[in-house]
Amino acid sequence: MEFVRGVITLSAGLSAQAIKAANVFTTVCVMTRLKEISDIFSSNLRVSSTSMATLTEIRRNNNRHWKTAYSHIPPPSFHVLQLQAFASRKKSMFLQKRLSTRSIEFGDHTPFRIHHCSHCIDSPPISKRCYYSTMRGVYQEAQQAATIHFINVPKAEESIRAMIDGKKTRQHGTTKGLFKNNLLEDAAGFAQLEHDARTQTQNLLGEILLQHKQGEYGNALYLVDEISNTLCKVLDLCEFVRQVHPEAVYRKAAENVLFGLGHDMEVLNTNADLYRALKTFEDQLDSSEINREARYTARSLLYDFEKCGIHLDDLQRDNVVSRVVELEHKRHELEAMQMRLGRDEIISRGEVSDVPPVLLSVMAPTLDANPAVVNHMLMHCPDRNLRRRIDELHHASSDDIDGVLLSLLEKRHELSQLVGFPDSAHKELGPSMAGSPECVNAFINASKDRLLPHVVKETDVLLQTAREDGLSSLHQWDLPYYSSLARKTQRTTFASASKYFTLGNCFSGIDMIINSLFGLRLCPRLPDPGEVWHDDVICLDLVAEDGIIIGKLYCDLYFRIPKNTHPSHYTIQSGRRATAFNMQHETPICTLVCGFPPKSAGLVFSQVVSLFHEFGHALHSLLSTTSYQHVAGTRGSFDFAELPSTLFERFLQDYSVVSQFAVDPKTKMPISEDLYRAMLRESTRFWALETQQTLALAALDQHYHSRNFMRNPDLQSGLQSVFENFLHVAPDTIPRYRSFRHLTSYVSSYYAYPWCTALADFIWTECFQCRPLDRHTGERYREHILAPGSSGNEWRRIEHMIGFKPSVDDLAEAIVTQLSLSK
Secondary structure (H helix, E strand, O other): OEEEEEEEEEOOOOOHHHHHHHHHHHHHHHHHHHHHHHHHHHHHOEEEOOOHHHHHHHHHOOHHHHHHHHOOOOOOOOOEEEEEEEEOHHHHHHHHHHHOOOEEEEOOOOOOEEEEOOOOOOOOOOEEEEOOHHHHHHHHHHHHHEEEEEEEOOOHHHHHHHHHHOOOOOOOOOOOOHHHOHHHHOOOHHHHHHHHHHHHHHHHHHHHHHHHHOOOOOOHHHHHHHHHHHHHHHHHHHHHHHHHOOOHHHHHHHHHHHHHHHHHHHHHOOOHHHHHHHHHHHHHOOOOHHHHHHHHHHHHHHHHHHHOOOOOOHHHHHHHHHHHHHHHHHHHHHHHHHHOOOOOOEEEHHHOOOOOHHHHOOOOOEEEOOHHHHHHHHHOOOOHHHHHHHHHHHOOOOOOHHHHHHHHHHHHHHHHHHOOOOOHHHHHHOOOOOOOHHHHHHHHHHHHHHHHHHHHHHHHHHHHHHHOOOOOOOOHHHHHHHHHHHOOOHHHHHHHHHOOOOHHHHHHHHHHHHHHHHOOEEEEEOOOOOOOOOOOOEEEEEEOOOOOEEEEEEEEEEOOOOOOOOOEEEEEEOOEOOOOOOOOOEOOEEEEEEEEOOOOOOOOHHHHHHHHHHHHHHHHHHOOOOOOHHHOOOOOOHHHHHHHHHHHHHHHHOHHHHOOOOEOOOOOOEOOHHHHHHHHHHHOOOHHHHHHHHHHHHHHHHHHOOHHHHHOOOHHHHHHHHHOOOOOOOOOOOOHHHHOOHHHHOOOOOOHHHHHHHHHHHHHHHHHOOOOOOHHHHHHHHHHHHOOOOOOOHHHHHHHHHOOOOOHHHHHHHHHHHHHHHO
16 A cells, blocks of 8 residues: 655745635645545545535535635635545556646646656646636735645655665756755855845844834844844855865855855844844843743843853954954864875875775775774774874874964964953853853763773773784774774674665664654655755655655765765754744755765664764754744754754664664565674774763863963873873874864864763653654654754753753763663
8 A cells, every 4th residue: 555645835924815816726726636536545535634525515616616615724824735545556656647747727827836756657747727717816926835745655764765775866857056046056156145145134134223223122033033044044055065065166155155144144243233132122021931932042142142242342343253254264274174184195005904895985096094984994904003104194284284273272262251251161161051161071070980990991901902912002093903803793793784774774764763753754856957966965855744844854975075074964944933023934954964985785883873863963953843043953052952863873772673674685684683782782892982082082172172271272282181081092192183173163062972972861761762662752852852943941851851950970970871781
């Protein structure tokens, strides 16, 4: 049996007449097909959002009764009418052929736009003329607002497998711009995007200032958020293009817009009139529950103004803007240098023995010290001197990377002090869950102390293996190799398990999880010509049970140069629900970027974890239902934004979940529990040592952004003073901070990874562990964690899920608990 769904959607924000006309048109559209549907499906037909009686009445009566029949369908600002039916494969194909290729014309106007997925059968379109003379004056507005979707989601998991693991095809037709933005048919369109955003921003600013003079503040928050939304839509898009697009002309055009609009954003963040209007709005809000999201959003925006020195005089605020723009240029300069790390030196592939086949597709005959593969090179290199050479090349640079990094840290510190904070860490951590660097350092140190016995034990295991090679001590470049050696069955286990984790299987598993928890499906579709930036990109629509497309996801999964292949999630457009001030609902659009080998038969388990982690971020953005984009999805504090992504990884630690999608591509048999347990055991064997390394980097991040470091700003000595308290290996002089890319874009936030690991452990244990795919638990999680995005008190939302607020010691203890469970 296959499930065929037809959905007719009307946009919000129409005039009353247009809404009425569009509803009538959709009713007619349904009625022209109702009889043939009924003939095929008889009693299997189910119609929702209106009544069968109403449709029957319309079908039996002539045109003059349509207006009367319309009274049965109240005029909403957003109306959905859908048809659903079950049928055999043969009947569903017939239905698709009859329905999905038709258009309906109204008078002499353009037909409705009918979109159908790649599974629909093509045939010549058939037109049927419909007339409704009294409504002809609003045909055009109604037609532009109404879109008919026929979505076939019979076996979503099979569709995803076929789309991702199978041969890719592309639709033909009129070329559209990137992300269906017609301005972006070529790189020149970025300049127009910038101009349009700047014009709209100035108009909104003028409206706010006019209302401020008149003493009106009722929609000040909406207007400020609309300014933020206008700029962020362009800035987020440009940041993504700069990082991922294969064409240099696109990347350069996007970077130019980033600098231009980024400057505008900082000028607005120092606009005193804007701040006063928003502050007055916040002061007028009462403490009722209905104003909670507005109050939190206003407070968050006001803090952004305060971080930019809104309390300073005009000359000092101009100085702040100049410093922020200079910091952005430094950040881009440092990022480019980090991308070139190790590229000036090469080593022969023959010098590294036993390279896994999964890496061969991303390795040239000569290997540069690419961060994407260097750790695997160290894992398979028995020559200690060569391991050291690889590690040194990985951090080698002909650029003045140390000078640029130190300058970036110093300028951040100076800016923080200029606007009234002791240092960068205090400036950034104010609105976070932790709230202060003191709390963060307490968590890091408490976690380090609890892990110490386990770290010593795991280090001793590696040292014992190294002694067989005549070594008396370990350096950091030795750890990957001897941890790989100590995992005696790892290579065999991982090689045997990888075939079960094709990308198609993994996305099938993701689809199964979100369908079980939330009733959602991932529906693959073919992109329009020009919509995507590379032929490998996969388009997925996130579809609710009622057929509504609630989000769009673009997946760019394979390694290529010059793409930034670090696993990442980018928000192209934040979701935002329609409100009294904002009548237009905005559908979230996200991208998921990875660097998997393009010819791999399957992923190793660490890559599967990365994929699930990034999808967890995307899910947070796609399911956010806030009224303000400023607090949508992952836009909040870093130590909460990492929670949904970390929790989504946990589904990979439950065999009852994994066995439902990790199947052999040929036999369709699931991975055996013994093989799964062995894979999980080997992947977490040195989990304490790996977590301690993460804590060391988190401590380094805090140290570099502290007052203490700025008293003696020496990068190498700062690194050694931190690492000697965490890592039980011999010291060296390799400048490892050069490859710590988190320092480039983020400030004092690396602690969020272990922090959210602990929070995820609490939620998983208390809510999901016994019934990981329970729908009721999923809906609770969606309501309290995902849907509010980054609005509201994060601790309160955690309490709603687990029943209490964990302390710093509780979080540190959870790190060790997670270690015990992983073992």
